[in-house]
Amino acid sequence: MNYLPGGLRVRDLPENIDELFTSESLWQSWLDVEAALALAQGELGMIPAHCAARIAAQCRLAGFDLPALKADIALTMAPVLSLTHALAGLCGPEAGGYVHWGATTQNVMMTGRLLQLRKAHALLLRRLAQVLEALGDLASRGAGQVTVGRTNRKHALPITFGFKAATWIDEMLRCVQRLREVEPRTFRLVFGGAIGAMQSFGAQGPALARNLAARLGLRDSLVHSRNTLDSMSEYVLALALFGMACSRIGKELYILMTEEIDEVEEALGPGVIGSSTMPQKNNPKHVVALLARAARLRAMAAPALEAGQPSHEGDAASNQLIAELVDQSAILAYDLARRLDWLLRNLRLKPENMLRNLKLSADVVASENLMLLLAQGMGRQAAHDLVHELIARHKQAGTPVLELLLRHPAVAGRYDAEQLRHALDPAHYTGLSTEIALAATDQARHDAAAIRDAFPQAPCPA
Known part of the structure; x- marks a missing residue:
């Protein structure tokens, strides 16, 4: 396994983030939990060590009869139960009797989902490193390009385009910072048995939790309660704020692409068609897709707050809601980062139009x-x-x-x-726009390199 900051460790990541959230990937994550559980219990003497080794050796989905497993899940409507029954059958009578020892379905489901999310988290951050580099390049390119700054959608003061891009860098750096800061709260083990009070594990419960957390590269919890979902809600909220940042960039570029302003454009290929009925149109393509997906990601904030209010000591309705939100928001966030990266790298600046627009208020803008x-x-x-x-x-x-x-x-x-x-003269009153743009460029490149150092794996999938 590869180690990540804070003790995180993951297997090799897939080529496509969608592969993380398939049924097969989810089942394998549950098997990873079952393997670690058996080995931890074997080490602590809770189950025979040779049985633990046998269980762990069989926790590879490739060895399962998938059609039979799917049929049984459809029958029982209890996927972890079906999976552990199949695993027990592969392990044989002796070792099979110790499969899923003392655990409850929700322990395995929640922990397995964390393992999936952690991989998605690594993919997203490495893609955000590319976004930061693209933003840095944009700020550097526009560092000295004078343009008009607008407040309340009216000409305000002269700035440089690089300063505008620097504000995007500043916000994106905070998005990355939030995602790194929630890691210890998000990636923590909740494994306390059916209710969380360790009834099935007895006095060895805390030691088992510490051992299992270490094996999975997760943090241990003070209380292993199934009904505290605030950390997962917080993660979705961090992604929603990232969606907000993407939307702010996208909306600004979308407005700047209108003919009346026309200061930037997407560098689309010669064969791209803007409109089926208006041949003269050169409609933006990527920025509109970015805005649509950003709206969907932002909209997940409210249901994430609803999901964080389960009843009593466990609530399947809240669990299902947060599970769906985590899966959907992780995929959307990565897609947003990928699209933003493309847009920034294929954005064409139009300095002549920036100066043209500046001249509309050139006598008074300074x-x-x-x-x-x-x-x-x-x-x-x-x-x-x-x-x-x-x-x-x-x-x-x-x-x-x-x-x-x-x-x-x-x-x-x-x-x-x-x-x-x-x-x-507007050109003499841009303040520290150029210096700010270049400083933001340096910071973006520095933080992008730091992300790559923290997550040293294969390049992001296309």
Whole structure:
């Protein structure tokens, strides 16, 4: 097995994340739990050691009669029961009598699902390393490209496109941070028997839990209660926040792709068709798919909070709901990361259109800079009122702001034309946009490398 941070360890990961959540994959994860349980109990003397070894050796789904197993599951509607019956048959009368010793169905189901989720978690984080690199490249490319910053969907101040991308990096880094921070709370063993009070394991229950947790690379729990699902709900919420971050990026790019703005576009191939009836259209493809899936992932937050409220000491309805949410959200999150990675790497910037749009407010978009210059001689409020008045006259009559400034008695003779022109030039008022973009690029690349170091496995599937 390969070891991951915090004691996590996983088998080789599949080529496609969908393979993690098939029935066969789920059954194998249950068998992995049964094997570890038997070996732990054999080591502690709870069952004969040679029987434990026999059970563990048979915990490979490839050795099962799958059609017969599926038929029995359909009959019993108790998949773990059917699986352990089949396993006992493979182990023979003596060892088979110790299969699933003292455990309950929910112990095995929940633990097996954790093993699946942990593999999906590793795949997602390695894909997010690629997303961070793509965002870093985008911020680097646009670090010095002046564009207009917008607030309330109106021109506000000049920035660089790299600064815009840096805000996406900042948020994506927090998404990764959340996913790493929930690991110790999410990947913990809950294995306390039917209720959680270790009745079937007796005084050896805590030692068994510690041994089993170590074998599976999970953390031990203080209380092995089946009815505390908050950690799984928290994981789904972390994925929903990742969906929100993807949506923010996607929505911004989608708006910037409209003809009225046209500052970016997807680099689609020459054979891609935008519309079946409007030949002139070049509709975005990948960003709309990103937004649709991000909405679905975000929508899982509310039911995840519902699932975290099981009744009494166990509730199958809550268990089924959280299990479905975990499977669906993990697959959706990975698909989102894959699509975002493609979109960022195939995004074409249009600097000429960024400058064109900037010119729509070029005389006034750096008015804050002008105000700060004038405030040195007349105070901030007086400077604000003066600049506001002159811009209003500029918009009404079309007279250039510079000309109005040079005519105004409070300005004329105090500042020369070059000083005022420089203050009004958007290119001279992007603040630290370039520096912020480059710093974010460095951080994105650093954290991407750290993720790869923490999860050193094969490249992400395509």
